[in-house]
Amino acid sequence: MNAAEFVQPDRLWSDLMTLADITDPERPHTRRSFSDRFLDGRRWLEQRFTEAGLTCHLDDAGNLIGRRLGSADGAGTIMSGSHSDTVPDGGRFDGILGVLCALEAARAFRDAGLVLRHDLEIVDFLAEEPSDFGLSCIGSRGMAGALTTDQRALAAPGGETLALALARMGGRPERLDTPRRTDLRAFLEVHIEQGIVLEQDGLPIGAVTAIAGVTRVEILFEGRADHAGTTPMDRRQDAAVAAAGVITFVSRRATELARSGQGHMTATCGIVGVSPNASNVVPRSARIVVDIRVSERAVVEAFLKELETTSLRLASEAHVRLERFRCLSDTKPVTCDATLIRMIEQAAGQLGLKHRQIVSSAGHDAAFVAQLCPAAMVFVPCRDGRSHDPEEWCSPEDAANAARILTQALQDIDRD
Numbered sequence: 285m286n287a288a289e290f291v292q293p294d295r296l297w298s299d300l301m302t303l304a305d306i307t308d309p310e311r312p313h314t315r316r317s318f319s320d321r322f323l324d325g326r327r328w329l330e331q332r333f334t335e336a337g338l339t340c341h342l343d344d345a346g347n348l349i350g351r352r353l354g355s356a357d358g359a360g361t362i363m364s365g366s367h368s369d370t371v372p373d374g375g376r377f378d379g380i381l382g383v384l385c386a387l388e389a390a391r392a393f394r395d396a397g398l399v400l401r402h403d404l405e406i407v408d409f410l411a412e413e414p415s416d417f418g419l420s421c422i423g424s425r426g427m428a429g430a431l432t433t434d435q436r437a438l439a440a441p442g443g444e445t446l447a448l449a450l451a452r453m454g455g456r457p458e459r460l461d462t463p464r465r466t467d468l469r470a471f472l473e474v475h476i477e478q479g480i481v482l483e484q485d486g487l488p489i490g491a492v493t494a495i496a497g498v499t500r501v502e503i504l505f506e507g508r509a510d511h512a513g514t515t516p517m518d519r520r521q522d523a524a525v526a527a528a529g530v531i532t533f534v535s536r537r538a539t540e541l542a543r544s545g546q547g548h549m550t551a552t553c554g555i556v557g558v559s560p561n562a563s564n565v566v567p568r569s570a571r572i573v574v575d576i577r578v579s580e581r582a583v584v585e586a587f588l589k590e591l592e593t594t595s596l597r598l599a600s601e602a603h604v605r606l607e608r609f610r611c612l613s614d615t616k617p618v619t620c621d622a623t624l625i626r627m628i629e630q631a632a633g634q635l636g637l638k639h640r641q642i643v644s645s646a647g648h649d650a651a652f653v654a655q656l657c658p659a660a661m662v663f664v665p666c667r668d669g670r671s672h673d674p675e676e677w678c679s680p681e682d683a684a685n686a687a688r689i690l691t692q693a694l695q696d697i698d699r700d
């Protein structure tokens with residue numbers, strides 16, 4: 285018997301739309317990690333996990349885990365999940381599709397009367413999106429033992445440290461140095477592609493073979509605030525001028541590298557800010573966070589060297605100081621597990637769904653869980669490849685396909 289036949293598309297879609305609507309009234313389409321609205325979403329998830337017969341707990345890294353014991357003692361745990369936080373003004377499916385497809389798989393096993401050999405865990409990872417601490421994938425880093433002491437000391441603009449925020453979310457940051465869990469046998473994450481490939485190819489399923497490395501760098505220029513009207517152009521120390529040069533360099537150089545045949549390359553200045561940010565004051569300081577994605581590690585290492593040299597030159601030309609050039613996070617590219625990829629493709633075939641292998645240029649929790657056990661991902665198309673925006677859309681059919689593939693693959697992994 286295939287539990288995939290017990291997946292209920294309407295139940296899944298209703299859950300997706302309900303959770304997608306739990307967003308910040310002051311900022312629609314937003315459920316930022318560590319916020320009250322995020323906790324509202326968590327409370328709703330915990331209730332749905334419990335109704336599905338899962339036993340819920342928060343692990344030391346603040347991840348919400350729903351667990352069901354397996355029939356074979358010592359067989360270990362198979363896990364599936366994703367994240368329920370969003371970027372500001374985000375989409376309805378990024379993250380929650382993976383959490384709710386995993387929940388739907390758990391309900392399908394229950395409805396089929398199937399107890400897996402392995403323990404089953406459904407996870408909502410804490411803070412997958414870059415948070416106010418400047419860090420992403422906080423829960424999955426924590427689970428993998430990769431959340432360093434320095435990272436736990438990072439402070440949000442309001443002064444709260446990440447360790448305090450983790451404790452506020454029910455985590456136990458002081459225990460994050462204890463030995464990592466060793467019971468995990470496999471991890472699968474369902475996610476919208478957040479790109480255009482599957483839609484262009486007219487395919488419903490992607491088996492992810494690799495997850496791009498993500499490196500984020502903070503650049504801070506310090507100049508001098510002056511009166512915008514009385515300070516002659518040749519007597520200024522305008523930090524924004526240096527920042528503008530960085531933005532132009534990043535776009536131009538990343539475009540050249542993307543065309544150079546050295547694998548995937550993108551670089552984005554997603555955070556740009558000046559201070560004191562007043563129209564009649566020459567900017568005293570300017571802060572940029574650059575997000576860099578590559579499939580080849582050597583490309584980002586060379587790019588970072590060029591970026592630092594260019595930042596120093598731009599600072600000198602604008603008569604300002606390069607106050608900070610700091611790597612906020614640096615995740616290497618991850619290869620997904622070949623056996624799990626084959627099982628995803630096999631499950632797609634069994635369900636009559638066309639599929640292809642695909643590389644993820646988005647970062648995911650799976651990249652960190654891969655440090656603990658074999659990991660792989662199932663992608664479904666999203667309309668026009670749009671994501672990280674309220675226009676993000678995944679069809680009910682594609683969502684149901686994802687849940688069926690996940691259920692089938694988890695059942696095959698359990699038998700394996």
Ligand code: HGY
Pocket residue numbers: 378412413414420645646647648
């Ligand atoms: O930024 C990313 O790649 C992911 O969507 N958090």
Ligand code: MN
Pocket residue numbers: 371378413672
């Ligand atoms: Mn995202």
Ligand code: MN
Pocket residue numbers: 367378379412475
């Ligand atoms: Mn995501």
Ligand code: MN
Pocket residue numbers: 366367379412473475647648649650
């Ligand atoms: Mn993800």
